[in-house]
Amino acid sequence: MTRVLAIDTATPTAHVALLEATDAGIDTVAQTAADMKGSHAEHLFRLIDHVLAAAGWSKQQIDAFAVVRGPGSFTGVRIALGTAQGLALAADRPCVGVNTLEAMAEASGRCPGDRVPALGAGRGDLYIARYDASSSPPDQREAPGLQPAGSFWEAPPGFVLWGPGAEPPQDFQAAGGRRSATETAAAAGRIAILRGLDAAPEGPVSPLYIRPPDARLRSSR
Amino acid sequence: MTRILGIESSCDETAAAVVDDRHHVRSSVIASQVDVHRAFGGVVPELAARQHVEAIGPVVRAALDEADAGFDSLDAVAVTQGPGLIGSLLVGVCAAKAIAWRHELPLLAVNHLEGHIRSAFIDHPEIEFPALALIVSGGHTSLYLCPEESDYRVIARTRDDAAGEAFDKVAKLLGLGYPGGPVIEKLARGADASSHAFPHAQMKDGSLDFSFSGLKTAVRRLATERGLAHHEPTGGDVSDEVRDLVAAFQRAVVRVLVRRSLAACKRERVKSLLLTGGVACNKSLRDAFAHACDRAGVTLYAAAPRYTTDNAAMIAAAAFLHYEKGAFAPLDINAHSNFPL
Numbered sequence: 001m002t003r004v005l006a007i008d009t010a011t012p013t014a015h016v017a018l019l020e021a022t023d024a025g026i027d028t029v030a031q032t033a034a035d036m037k038g039s040h041a042e043h044l045f046r047l048i049d050h051v052l053a054a055a056g057w058s059k060q061q062i063d064a065f066a067v068v069r070g071p072g073s074f075t076g077v078r079i080a081l082g083t084a085q086g087l088a089l090a091a092d093r094p095c096v097g098v099n100t101l102e103a104m105a106e107a108s109g110r111c112p113g114d115r116v117p118a119l120g121a122g123r124g125d126l127y128i129a130r131y132d133a134s135s136s137p138p139d140q141r142e143a144p145g146l147q148p149a150g151s152f153w154e155a156p157p158g159f160v161l162w163g164p165g166a167e168p169p170q171d172f173q174a175a176g177g178r179r180s181a182t183e184t185a186a187a188a189g190r191i192a193i194l195r196g197l198d199a200a201p202e203g204p205v206s207p208l209y210i211r212p213p214d215a216r217l218r219s220s221r
Numbered sequence: 222m223t224r225i226l227g228i229e230s231s232c233d234e235t236a237a238a239v240v241d242d243r244h245h246v247r248s249s250v251i252a253s254q255v256d257v258h259r260a261f262g263g264v265v266p267e268l269a270a271r272q273h274v275e276a277i278g279p280v281v282r283a284a285l286d287e288a289d290a291g292f293d294s295l296d297a298v299a300v301t302q303g304p305g306l307i308g309s310l311l312v313g314v315c316a317a318k319a320i321a322w323r324h325e326l327p328l329l330a331v332n333h334l335e336g337h338i339r340s341a342f343i344d345h346p347e348i349e350f351p352a353l354a355l356i357v358s359g360g361h362t363s364l365y366l367c368p369e370e371s372d373y374r375v376i377a378r379t380r381d382d383a384a385g386e387a388f389d390k391v392a393k394l395l396g397l398g399y400p401g402g403p404v405i406e407k408l409a410r411g412a413d414a415s416s417h418a419f420p421h422a423q424m425k426d427g428s429l430d431f432s433f434s435g436l437k438t439a440v441r442r443l444a445t446e447r448g449l450a451h452h453e454p455t456g457g458d459v460s461d462e463v464r465d466l467v468a469a470f471q472r473a474v475v476r477v478l479v480r481r482s483l484a485a486c487k488r489e490r491v492k493s494l495l496l497t498g499g500v501a502c503n504k505s506l507r508d509a510f511a512h513a514c515d516r517a518g519v520t521l522y523a524a525a526p527r528y529t530t531d532n533a534a535m536i537a538a539a540a541f542l543h544y545e546k547g548a549f550a551p552l553d554i555n556a557h558s559n560f561p562l
Contacts, residue, residue, distance in 0.1 A: 082313070082319075087323060213268050
């Protein structure tokens, strides 16, 4: 049996989940979410203590960590990864990074077409990726990228799963779509278990920002 | 024995340290980002935060390994809560909380400026109070009166640029590279510091506050008049004219720091002066302070050069004062970019 703590603070709602993997399958034992704009750093451990109490687990029983490594809020990603790196180091347990968009696809389950998670990226852009319609963990068809919202909604490349900051225009019909399921921490934990916690690469989990920093050298503009 | 793990990530250095009993530094590991920011001539906050995320785990691991310390040997975890760059601070705060939470250790939230002041105590635990502390770095230029331990009263601060910032800006406008402090110090060695007489900013209200923007503007004006301004690193040799100019600039900064600090010692009737912060590793500044303090009958306690620039040993050292008082931080603290001492 393997017990996993999964964390997602990449978007305005923080998600925390505990999962248990046995030969019989993967169970989400407890999960919670809290909408707390800009203050994930303050409340994250309260959420973690809450799910542990709900599950009746001690913190020492956690075998591995899963963390949503972006894209999303830069600050949120730093909170998640700073916390996850600290936890993995302190517990001497593996930590697996999962991208926000695949967690959205996993959480949303089977869809009528290729799953296309879309997440607000600010400045009129969206973070998007494309996964097959039903695999778990999701089979990536198009790597996460950045696209202007306007052109995306005109011709989305599949069944859209929109997340925070990515409301479709009123006349949106195209290939169809719906709001993404929100249980992203549980989904990240499931993806991490399915891919194999032992297969986690050595060293710290790298964040996935997609949008480059604004700072550019004059000569490279 | 009490052992504290310290974590510091307020600006562009990711650092961790293990300190025993206030000032026995078992390890002090610093991952500098200077190569990342050099090309920009200054610290880029978003780049800094990104670097911290990558570095924090390995740096903490290295500090523990170097100290031959396991988590079970720790009594507390200390972290810089502010002031600093918010994205950078958050990485250290979150990692420290995670370690404290997992091992059920007290969390100690330290003000970065208190860390700088306590850096002088690492090699000088005998410092007597009342004391005066000058913190002079790229982000701060402040004088604190410390009537007793853990009591800090700001009596002067810069009204514009920090001294280290002035070094960086002057180096940038002359195309000398980044960071400006070490570059200017090296070029000024042996040059004619009396070649230019730069003005010293005096406050009309008689306060001991600092101001360096006028000095920077004077250097810019002179550099522009003489065709010395470049804005891009020039590389290669630097003319004697530029070396004399930066020597005169450095002397002007040193003089005002020394004069203001000693005037403060006199006004507050203090006989212990602490010299701390990144600029305090400048040799001509240290020499000038040593000379002036000697003449004034003030005992100078300069932080060891390795503890002047941002480091986590000073954060752990400062954290002992919190630990001894039982001033533990809850796990719901946030980082604060603006965090007055």
